[in-house]
Amino acid sequence: MVPTYVVGRLDGSETGSYLTLDVGGTFLRVVFVELLGQGKFNARHKKYRIDEGLKVGEATLLFAALINDTVGTLLAHAYQHTDTFIGLGLGTGSNGAYLEQIDRITKWRGDRQGRTEMVINMEFGAFDNERTILPFTKYDRILDQASLNPGEQLFEKMIAGMYLGEIARNILLDLKELQLLFQHDSSWALDTMWSFDTAYMSAIEADATLELENTGRVLETIAQVSGSTLVDRQIVKTVVQLVGQRAARLSSMALAGILCHLGLSSTGPIKHVAIGVDGSLYQFYPGFEKDIMDGLSDILGSKVRSQVNMGPSFDGSSVGAALAAVMAGSK
Structure with missing residues (x-):
């Protein structure tokens, strides 16, 4: 729950030209953003490889x-939808941000300058690192212990695209060792950590063929499993569906927590919330948004479907940074 010092509210009328830097693990994008007003913008970029020395040097450099x-x-979506209160990242990693009343932010004691709202970066991937709430399974524990940061980011490890394929692989490996899958044959690929990418799960989820031929091709090409039976493929698809659905339903739990905190209700201070979402899991994983909305409906009631509008927020990392500069300049 990190104060961002991004205060105030966008109304879509903001204009101006800004340069922003979008820093990834490998590349740096220099982005020229033109805010045109009425929620419209243009963005042009050039991409450069980041010098290795800068990656390991002082952050201030x-x-x-x-x-x-x-x-x-959140900001990029709010530029086009002024009732935006929440931004979500559902991709390789997972995180959320929301617009909070400043008088509720007890850890920040700066000069409010008459401002009433500030964006909070939740970093909710670290939720329940104490392991007291979430329904961890033995497969979650196996993944966590094999990760680069054991005991950290436990919620993210249950819902983020970086990890879902590995969870599914561990389940399939367990079923194989129990002699319930693949006729007990070994598969060096299935035995190798991180070999079963979440993108393969997407392909299996989307397989609507009668004999699950596409699933069979994924298994043969990726997992080096030849001659899988229809029952094998049905089991694999069921495992993939369960892992993907669990991720979406847990994501809806986090989202429901934010909505309840904001006071969303038909009679409360907030009656409708727009949510900007970015990330490959949300954009490309079959049925992920539907499963999130189904989860929200189960938690908050069916009325939430008319109160919440989720939508993609494109290029938030650069356009959103430009909008943060607008807000900083207006203090």
């Missing part, structure tokens, strides 16, 4: 100011 991409997602 690389960064003049820093904005989280999920905060940018």
Whole structure:
């Protein structure tokens, strides 16, 4: 729950030209953003490889100011939808940001300058690192222990695209060792950590063929499993569906928590919320948005479908940064 110092509210009328830097793990994008008003913008970019020395040097050599991409997602969506209160990142990693009343932010004691709202970067991937709430399975524990950061980001490891394929692989490996899958044959690929990418799960989820031939091709090409039976393929698809659905339903739990905190209700202070979402899992994983909305409906009631509008927030990391500069300049 990190104060971002991004205060105030966008109304879509903001204009101006801005340069932003979008820093990834490998590349740096220099983006020229033109805000045209009425929620419209143009963005042009050039991409450069980041010098290895900068990656391991002092952070101040690389960064003049820093904005989280999920905060940018919220701002970019708010430029086009003024009732935006939440930004979500559902891709390789997972995170959320939301617009909070400043008088509720007890950890920040700065000069409010008459401002009433500030964006909070939740970093909710670290939720329940104490392991007291979430329904961890043995497959979650196996993944966590094999990760680069055991005991950290546990919620993210249950819902983010970086990890779902590995969870599914561990389940399939367990079923194989129990002699319930693949006629007990070994598969060096299935035995190798991180070999079963979440993109393969997407292909299996989308397989609507009668004999699940596409699933068979994924298994043969990726997992080096030849001659899978229809029952094998049905089991694999069921496992993939369960892992994907669990991720979406847990994501809806996090979202429901934010909505309840904001006071969303037909009679409360907030009656409708727009949510900007970025990330490959949300954009490309079959049925992910539907499963999130189904989860929200189960938690908050069916009325939430008319109160919440989720939508993609494109290029939030650069356009959102430009909008943060607009808001900083208006203080």
